[in-house]
Amino acid sequence: MRRKASDYFTGYLFIMPYVIGAFMLFIIPACMSLYYSFTRFKVISPPMFNGLDNIRMLLADQLFMTAFKNTWYYSLIYVPIQVVIPLVFAVMLSYSKKLIRGKWSEWLRAIYYFPAIPSWFVIGMVWIWLLAPEIGIVNQIIGWFGKSDIAFLGIGSDSIIPSLALVAVWKGLGYAMFIYFIGLNNIPDSLYESAEIDGVNVWQRFRNITVPMISPTTFLIVIISISSAFQAFDQHFTMVFNRYNKYSDTHLMVYLYEKAFRFMDMGYASLIAWVSFLCMIIVTLIVLFLQKRWVHYEE
Amino acid sequence: MASIAANKRNGTKIGVSTIIFTIILLLGAISMLLPFVWMILASLKTNGEFLNAFKWLPAAPQWENYTRLLFPEKGHPFMLYFFNSVKVTGLAMIGTVLSCSLVAFALARISFPGKNIVFGFAVISIFLPSQVTMIPQFLIFKELGWLGTHYPLIIPAFLASAFGIILLRQFYRTIPKEMDEAAKVDGAGWFTIYSRIHLPLMISPLITLAILTFQEKWAEILYPMIFIGKNSDLWTMVLKIRDLSTGQYNSRPELEMAGNVLLVLPVIILFITAQPYFVKSIATSGVKG
Known part of the structure; x- marks a missing residue:
């Protein structure tokens, strides 16, 4: 009995840091914010x-509406691409294992993962120049096939939000690809072997075996992508707002930051935070609700 | 024989599609590295060469871009910001590893009432995005007089993170219970069991957690910007480079790129030396976005 009481005491003592942290950084702030x-x-x-x-005020705020629309537009482009492209790359990676083996294959994965590590500040700055009109590398490369002078990140241009979404996919590709790759290794070989006997081609294999079997991983990537799309502050701040303080191309998070820490309007900014949180939750719930239709779980 | 077995394991034999896929993959890998190569080359250009970017290679590498940045005529030497970043990141890594390993140990090995509630809360709190808690945290730190110091970036790390707890807890649970019992018979207390028996077995997941923390803190923009603000003595490297891009060097993008190279360099070194741990950390970080 004594032993038990002292166990309780030690247990509570050990988890103290987290309990303090949970109150100070989560529970109390969440209530205050509400x-x-x-x-x-x-x-x-x-x-x-x-x-x-x-x-x-929010409903009448044109700048908020712009940021709101931009955030949705960005998410609608980013999430589907971030879900599909890394899967395709992971499948290609598992094919390439026949040519690129062992250590080399590991390094290949590591190279794909590399852009995820440096700060958005570095990545953003570099891509601003790579996507610059005329002198940017991307325009130079398109220029090999014909004259090209696209202002991808031009202020208020139609291409700015899609360009941002694509750069984000480039940065996040290696991470998602790696998660998919682990999932692919868990698909039983027997399925592919019997498919081979039936003589299916690469596309049919992908469509009829890989896609359904990998769907729990796909589901995880969808959830992660939604949450990063709605919280993409770093990228939008670096690549858009840090260059010119105009609100036409802002993300909700940047608008929230401006309202809270430049205009010190904490009440209004808290409401923006909850609105963006609600959007994220609603989308996530819809995905959760729809998962029965397309996510295939092992019995 | 081995190659036949390997072919069988991988499904089809080496076909045209395999070759095409491999080529696409290698091209993709080049596109992953190209921006960084460009960045390094651009950081060695003169201003004129930079703005006329059709030439990729600088005529003569301008190392003075770096000396200018590292030892400016006025203002703080760049090393100061490097040390600030190292300090904040290093202490956050130590704090996260210490606190998470202790809390996760208690949640995985000691039985006491309410521990499932605590763990459940940790799982739920992962879904609460930072934008909701950010503003009140700012006000709390303001009340504590921590704004314009490094405390808001360091102290929370010592208060454990939900992600770290969840990550480490699963590893603690794989260690057999008999080890605790045996140690208890020898008269060891819980803290001795934690520090002498469990920690040495947890080295690999602890390094994984440390690397994930490094990645998060080294690249962080928003929190340093909010919590350190205008106190430029305490700026981390990211804040300094942000200042380069908006402040006095606005028209000197090649210096900005030199700053970027300096920011990425430690990451590259760590990445190459700890590559297996990075790979492992991605594999275990499924929940982290």
């Missing part, structure tokens, strides 16, 4: 409850 959403709070004076005023 309350602030219904207040006028500009830091210098204490928060004042103003009911639904923030929501009314």
